Structures are given as structure tokens and as C-alpha cells.
Amino acid sequence: MRSSYVEISFIELNARERARNVLDSGTFREILNPFERYKSPHLSQQSIVPQSDDGVVVVRGLIHGQSAVVIAIEGGFQGGGIGEVSGAKIAGALENALHDCENGILTLPILILETGGVRLQEGNYGLLAIAEIGAAIVALRRHVPVIGIIAGMIGCYGGMSICAGLCSYLIMTKQGRLELNGPEVIEQEAGIAEFDSSDRLMIWRTVGGQQRCAVSLADMLADDSVDDINEFVRVAIQQGIPQAHRSSKVEHYLSLLARIDPSQSLDGDGLRQLWDKVGIQNSEESMRMLESKWNRNMHSGTNSRGRTWFEALAGVARQEVVGAPSVLCADGMLANENVRYIAVVPNPDNRFPRARHGEVGIDEAWAIARFVQDAIKQDAHGMKRAIVAIIDVPSQAFGYMEELLGINHACAAAVDAYASARLAGHPVIALIVGKAISGAFLAHGLQANRIIAFDDPEVMVQVMSKNSAARITRRTIAELDEAALTIPATAYDIRSFATLGALDNLIEGINTDSPESEDLERVREIVVSAIVNTRSGCTDIANRLQSAAARINRAASIRVRERLAELWN
Amino acid sequence: MENLSFDFGTTKLVSGHAHVGIVGSGDLEILIEKSTDDQRAYVEVCTSVAGHMEIWKAVLDHFFNMHPYSIHIEINDFGATPGVVLLRLAQAMEVLQDAK
Numbered sequence: 001m002r003s004s005y006v007e008i009s010f011i012e013l014n015a016r017e018r019a020r021n022v023l024d025s026g027t028f029r030e031i032l033n034p035f036e037r038y039k040s041p042h043l044s045q046q047s048i049v050p051q052s053d054d055g056v057v058v059v060r061g062l063i064h065g066q067s068a069v070v071i072a073i074e075g076g077f078q079g080g081g082i083g084e085v086s087g088a089k090i091a092g093a094l095e096n097a098l099h100d101c102e103n104g105i106l107t108l109p110i111l112i113l114e115t116g117g118v119r120l121q122e123g124n125y126g127l128l129a130i131a132e133i134g135a136a137i138v139a140l141r142r143h144v145p146v147i148g149i150i151a152g153m154i155g156c157y158g159g160m161s162i163c164a165g166l167c168s169y170l171i172m173t174k175q176g177r178l179e180l181n182g183p184e185v186i187e188q189e190a191g192i193a194e195f196d197s198s199d200r201l202m203i204w205r206t207v208g209g210q211q212r213c214a215v216s217l218a219d220m221l222a223d224d225s226v227d228d229i230n231e232f233v234r235v236a237i238q239q240g241i242p243q244a245h246r247s248s249k250v251e252h253y254l255s256l257l258a259r260i261d262p263s264q265s266l267d268g269d270g271l272r273q274l275w276d277k278v279g280i281q282n283s284e285e286s287m288r289m290l291e292s293k294w295n296r297n298m299h300s301g302t303n304s305r306g307r308t309w310f311e312a313l314a315g316v317a318r319q320e321v322v323g324a325p326s327v328l329c330a331d332g333m334l335a336n337e338n339v340r341y342i343a344v345v346p347n348p349d350n351r352f353p354r355a356r357h358g359e360v361g362i363d364e365a366w367a368i369a370r371f372v373q374d375a376i377k378q379d380a381h382g383m384k385r386a387i388v389a390i391i392d393v394p395s396q397a398f399g400y401m402e403e404l405l406g407i408n409h410a411c412a413a414a415v416d417a418y419a420s421a422r423l424a425g426h427p428v429i430a431l432i433v434g435k436a437i438s439g440a441f442l443a444h445g446l447q448a449n450r451i452i453a454f455d456d457p458e459v460m461v462q463v464m465s466k467n468s469a470a471r472i473t474r475r476t477i478a479e480l481d482e483a484a485l486t487i488p489a490t491a492y493d494i495r496s497f498a499t500l501g502a503l504d505n506l507i508e509g510i511n512t513d514s515p516e517s518e519d520l521e522r523v524r525e526i527v528v529s530a531i532v533n534t535r536s537g538c539t540d541i542a543n544r545l546q547s548a549a550a551r552i553n554r555a556a557s558i559r560v561r562e563r564l565a566e567l568w569n
Numbered sequence: 570m571e572n573l574s575f576d577f578g579t580t581k582l583v584s585g586h587a588h589v590g591i592v593g594s595g596d597l598e599i600l601i602e603k604s605t606d607d608q609r610a611y612v613e614v615c616t617s618v619a620g621h622m623e624i625w626k627a628v629l630d631h632f633f634n635m636h637p638y639s640i641h642i643e644i645n646d647f648g649a650t651p652g653v654v655l656l657r658l659a660q661a662m663e664v665l666q667d668a669k
Contacts, residue, residue: 014591033588034588034598034600035586035588035600035602044570044615047570048570048617049570049592049615049616049617049645049646049647050592050615050645051591051592051598051645052588052598052600052643052645074591074593076591076592076593076594076596077591077592077593078592
């Protein structure tokens, strides 16, 4: 029996009980329940025991009498990792809610996030699913507020922290954490001096719920109690769709970043003071300040594939639009199409030391968001120019400062911008010329209508470096390589990625490092034809699941969606 | 990982189904449904810890002595101790009885 004096812990509930407790009593109806047995087809192949619901619980019901879907991730199973089936359950549920909204039924989506991000054993399946989840959130929150809950104790990491950044409202507890890169991964990639993964106090003070709410990187700090969480869900529903979503407030966050000096040490308390003081600033003045900081760190001429192809395609040796020096942006004509090209390039003088090798860091992700949002605004009443993302990104930036400043939110801003551009009718084309790794690829490329890649050994798509993946999954590199032979989604090469059906075109025989004029001509033709095809097609990314390769190698992603739709009403 | 199958003679019928537990460290997931055979129970175990068939047999013998129901049990185990397995089985039976 419930006593009015004893609060029920939300954290201690499993995913199914959490979902039940968020809904009006007696309205719980689970779809794709454990007896449907939609398990991961990839885990037992790797000698890992699967779970009958693949760790995601999708429940239909009512909240305060309104149609709702609660999607709860079970953190106890494989750290809440997103694999093919669990990812398809989340994306499919959101897509059904979107379908409801487009047909006049406002179905509220609630995401209970308890996840380490992509399940490394399923690699690119998880990455593609997270891109689809992000696409659905951006489309859905135009109709209803999308509410995220991060209660703990796992927290919300990786690509799913970017999805959290897209939510209309984020409810956290003190125990919850929100961070792009997990502590062990930062320590592996950047060293223990950068981030000590055993220093739990530091971790919670940097990325814990209290800190996130204090600097407005989350909205509501709830106690660990079912009643408190429910009260905040009620408040969020009542507030409705925010005037501007956090991930769309590009100028606001750029003006906050103008106050940051990465060469000075900064902790959670320091950030609270710094960002509190800013208040609502004159954004033009802040932008001038930021531009001058960026100018001081301008470095010209570092070669990279991204730069090579940016300069070749945009036809300029120098960027036309000012901004963060590591993000190149230029407008140009391609056949009859007005095109905005965007590339991220190395800058050895980057003011953020952890983003000097072409990584997508804080400045980069917000700068991408700004360039794309500017194009949307400028073309609001005219022909929507095409946006071509040139992709050569080794990873997102791994660092303490990055997490403190909310790199997941920066990446969410880039995701938001590309997805919004696509939804507004801008053809968005991703051209992978080099590496396309993890959060960097999610932020820069994976929201495109069409993805084109060069068939080249240096062109790679994956969710984490091999060293980190080995550390996190407690396997050797040799074991990882062996798994990749049977599960192409865990391989790094572009041909393996192509088998998943998300590529529109894999271009063979291009001189990728120093393109000749005929190489350039071919690539231009392919990009133009992708733009033209996009103009006559859909503004979503459902086409990725309709290709011949996807029908075979993402069969589970398709089946999960079909079954969800059958059981929806 | 190891997959094990068992079957037991039974005397009682039951309807409905029950699901308890998660495949988390030291825990297990159990799904119980009506058996396809009125006089036999079937158990399929998928466990992360190989080489303990005898212990599984003993735990399940004990369980079916107490609950001789014609059921199909699926177990996905992530290193639960025999005590935890028995507790989860008892919990699943309780859920099954409540569902009636």
C-alpha cells in the first residue's frame, strides 16, 4: 500500500515500473512487450545473453487524460545501450507519435533516458537509430513538447545525450548525469590529467543534474520520488511547446561561449557564476567578442581532406563567411543550384586544445548550427538553397571543458539545424570524404536527406575508436576485429557501412587526396543529382530504410517499426 | 554463454503469462507461459555463465516439486546465484497467480 508519508524512489524502479508510474493509473498498455520477443539478433552471435524486450519499454496510455507514449530505457541491461532493435523501438514509437500529431491526435512523448549511448556490440546500427531518433524528436516537438527524464543511476550518454539536448524539457535528479562522452572514454582518449574517471565528486559537479539545471543545460531538478517526477511532467505539459527550444537558441549560447576562456581553469561553480552574470546580453556585442577570440586563433593552411574538398567544390581558397576558424562555410553555385558548403577542418591554434585535429568541439558544433540556421532564416521566403556537409571528422572533442560546457547540447544544436533545414525544404547532402565518427557524424552529416561517400580505405564510419571500444566492452582489439567480420555494423570501413543501406551513393575510383578536374566533375554531378532528387522527394530520412541493402541488413529495424504500427492503437 | 533445455513431468494446468526480472548483473529475466503440452513443462535457459548444467537442473527440480505446473519457461540469465533464481521463479509464479 502507498503511504502518503513515504515517497517512492523513481531511481529504484525498473524501466517498466517507471513507465507505469508516469502514466494515469489503469491506462498502461505495453506494445512490443517481452512476449513479442523482439530481441537483438546480434548479441547472441557475440555470446552475450539477450533480453526479450532488448532493454526498451514502449508504453501507450494517458497522462492527465491526454494520449501519450512513454519510452523507458532499462539501464540494467547492457547499460541501456542502443542497438538495432532497442533503437528501432524508440525511433518507431516517436515516428508513430509524429504520425498521430500530423493527424490531429496530440500524442505526448516522454523519454525516460538511462543509457550509455550506442551499444558498441552493434556499432553503426545504434548510430543510425540515434540519427533517426533525433530526426523524429525535431519533427515531433513542433506539435507537442518532448519531455526527457534523466533520473540515474546510469545517466544519459553518447548519442542519446545529443537526443536529450533536442528535448523540449529535461527533468533531472541530483543523481542523474548528462554527458556526451563517458568518463572512461575521455580518460582513454585524452588521458587521466584531462579527466579522472574515478573522481566521482568531480564528475557529478561537472555533469550531474544539479549542475546542469543551475546552468540551464537542463530545466527541472526533481527529487528522487515518483510524485516529484510526475509533478514536473505535469508542469512541462502545462508549459507546452517552448517559444524557442534550447538547441535552437544559437545566438544565446554563442554569447555565453564568448565569456569562456579555455586557457583558464573553470569548474562547475565557476561556470554558474560566469553564465549567471551574462544574463541577457547584447548579442551583437557578444558575437563581436567571440569573433575576435576566434580571429586570434586563426590558423591558415592546415591540410585535410575536408579542406581539400571544401576548396575544390566551393571554388574558393578562403571561406566567405566569418566564424570559428575550424568551420569553413561558403556559398556557391553548382549547376543551377545555390549551395552552402560546410566543412570542419583541423586548426592547431584552436582555443579549445582538445579540438585541434578536426574534431567537432563546442565552437565547431555551435558554428555549424549558426551557419545552417542563418541559411534557413535568409531563405525563409524564397528558394531554399542546398546545404552540402563535407565530412572529415575524426571524432567529437574529448575533454573536461567540453563536458562542462555541454558539448552534447552543442551537437544537438547542429542536429537541430540540419534537421530543421531538411524539414524546411532545404536539400541537405552529406559528402563523406574522410572519417565520419560518432557524435561528430551525428552532428555533422547524419541528418542529411542523402549521404554520399567515397569508396576509399581512409573513409570510415563508426561510433568509437578501437582502443576505447575495447576498454568499454572489455574485449581485445583482436576480438573486436573478429566480431566485425560477422557483424558488419561494428566494422570501420565504408563498404561495411554501405551494407546497412543508408548510403545513397558510394563513389568509386576518386582521387580523394588530390582530386583531378574529372574527379571533381563526377562528384559535382552526383551531388547535383542528389540535390535534384531531394527537391522532388520527402523531407524526412525514411528513405534510409527503403533501400535494397536496408531491407536485408536492417530487416529488424523495419520489422520492429511494422509491428509497432500494428499495435499502436 | 550457454543454452540449456530441460523438461519436467507436471500435473497442474495454469493460464496467463508472467514476466519478471532483467538481464542485469547478478540477475535474470524469466518469461512464463502456458506449456504446449498438458503434462510437461519445458524450460529454456540462456546463461552468461557456462558449465553449470547440474546446478540449473537441481534448482529447477526443486522448483517443479513445489510448482508442478504445465508451463513454458524462458530464462535469460546474467550470472544470478541459485538463490536469486529461485526467488525470481517464485516471484514469477506469484505474478502468474495474480494475473488469473
